[in-house]
Amino acid sequence: MQKIVRIVTVIAACLAVGYLSSIVTRENIPTWYAIIKKPSFNPPDWIFAPVWTLLYIMMGYAAGRIWNRVDEDRDKVKxxxxxxLVQLLLNALWSFLFFGLQNPMLAFFEILLLWAMIYETYCQFRKIDTVAAYLLLPYLAWVSFATLLTGSIWYLNP
Known part of the structure; x- marks a missing residue:
């Protein structure tokens, strides 16, 4: 039972972070984001919420699996x-920089750091549980795409 509670707790925390960062995002989509220039490969707005929801669930499940290994190797898990946690905070920060401050340049440099932290999280998870690590790969791929998108928006809107 404790293993399920850990997984549900981390999933709920990830979804909460996603929800809180979406508040600033939703406010700016019909205003600022609607009028800035975007690259031709920019996905439709409706795709972001379901993709992020799935990614938050997957990363939460992955982290829950890691937490459940705490008795085997406390130092690695910690x-x-x-x-x-650092990458999750950086994930939330990106929304505030890009949408809240309406600053694609700052958001671009921050997302580079986010990408590096996700990759390092993947590497740390892989040492403990390969399934948990693999669950982060779609997230890493999506943030790779988001990095390209953020950089393109910055370039198109100097």
């Missing part, structure tokens, strides 16, 4: 969880 280290991996620190990286996980």
């Amino acid at each position: 280290s991996a969880f620190i990286y996980f």
